[in-house]
Amino acid sequence: xxxxxxxxxxxxxxxxxxxxxxxxxxxxxxxxxxxxxxxxxxxxxxxxxxxxxxxxxxxxxxxxxxxxxxxxxxxxxxxxxxxxxxxxxxxxxxxxxxxxxxxxxxxxxxxxxxxxxxxxxxxxxxxxxxxxxxxxxxxxxxxxxxxxxxxxx
Amino acid sequence: xxxxxxxxxxxxxxxxxxxxxxxxxxxxxxxxxxxxxxxxxxxxxxxxxxxxxxxxxxxxxxxxxxxxxxxxxxxxxxxxxxxxxxxxxxxxxxxxxxxxxxxxxxxxxxxxxxxxxxxxxxxxxxxxxxxxxxxxxxxxxxxxxxxxxxxxx
DNA sequence: CATTTATCGGTTATAATGTAACTTTAGGCA
DNA sequence: TGCCTAAAGTTACATTATAACCGATAAATG
Numbered sequence: 001x002x003x004x005x006x007x008x009x010x011x012x013x014x015x016x017x018x019x020x021x022x023x024x025x026x027x028x029x030x031x032x033x034x035x036x037x038x039x040x041x042x043x044x045x046x047x048x049x050x051x052x053x054x055x056x057x058x059x060x061x062x063x064x065x066x067x068x069x070x071x072x073x074x075x076x077x078x079x080x081x082x083x084x085x086x087x088x089x090x091x092x093x094x095x096x097x098x099x100x101x102x103x104x105x106x107x108x109x110x111x112x113x114x115x116x117x118x119x120x121x122x123x124x125x126x127x128x129x130x131x132x133x134x135x136x137x138x139x140x141x142x143x144x145x146x147x148x149x150x151x152x153x
Numbered sequence: 154x155x156x157x158x159x160x161x162x163x164x165x166x167x168x169x170x171x172x173x174x175x176x177x178x179x180x181x182x183x184x185x186x187x188x189x190x191x192x193x194x195x196x197x198x199x200x201x202x203x204x205x206x207x208x209x210x211x212x213x214x215x216x217x218x219x220x221x222x223x224x225x226x227x228x229x230x231x232x233x234x235x236x237x238x239x240x241x242x243x244x245x246x247x248x249x250x251x252x253x254x255x256x257x258x259x260x261x262x263x264x265x266x267x268x269x270x271x272x273x274x275x276x277x278x279x280x281x282x283x284x285x286x287x288x289x290x291x292x293x294x295x296x297x298x299x300x301x302x303x304x305x306x
Numbered sequence: 307c308a309t310t311t312a313t314c315g316g317t318t319a320t321a322a323t324g325t326a327a328c329t330t331t332a333g334g335c336a
Numbered sequence: 337t338g339c340c341t342a343a344a345g346t347t348a349c350a351t352t353a354t355a356a357c358c359g360a361t362a363a364a365t366g
Contacts (some may be wrong), residue, residue: 081234114278130298145283
């Protein structure tokens, strides 16, 4: 028996965390999250559908979208709006929903989460103007350090 | 002859600014920008197509998308990724491309631009990690003060 | 345990968003 | 005027996302 890889461990940790919070970690949800963790990069919903198919666990788009909504709502995954793509949360997803600053590499799809505090600078104007934010998206599309190095090599 | 409304004036100002920067402000570009200014809210690309049609200036989606790309690249409009929608820039668009913090009302579609400085907090981690951002999106979806007041009334 | 209830997943069909590729038209300029 | 480039027109299609309905499964209750 082989050791579980780090992606499997992340999926498992997320599953347990979500269960503890009273939500149900079902088979399909776990499978989709597992795909995201194992790929470790931004994936379109239909890429996930394909991957599931390759893994012998095929599911139609509608089901996958429902699962993605669930994962995002529960902080286990993020949607990269600028790419219409999804990635596993590598940060504090285990602790529940949160606003992340995503750095997405257009070359390799890698997604990093910038740990900077972004709420404070955004909050002032909102308080003054009376705007009530329900969800906030902060993302940069660009090139990661590794791909930059390759380009310059 | 009636006086030009403020939306027309905004469109005109943007047109002149863009011309001065060496880009061409063509008929369709002006028409699309005019629709955005007159509606004063987030519009989907196909809503713009419909509006143009109503105005007797029908253009196919592909053409409108090209124009929207141009307007966004030149800072005259913003794309709201979270809604797949577009709005006229009400801030410094005249001065060229820029990253805005958009506050989008889910009720009425109104878009405000939060003038807070967002680059500094984002920049630190990027510099350290070697990530090179090419475009950055910051947007909040929520409820504007006016709609909040209506709801509570 | 049996029944009720709510949630989830399977499925089909279709809507909404976005693009590729090619042709035609219009401007700018030698 | 004729050339060159950029923009617009056009067709067809790709991609992304959702609605709606039904059967299955799991949790809650008596």
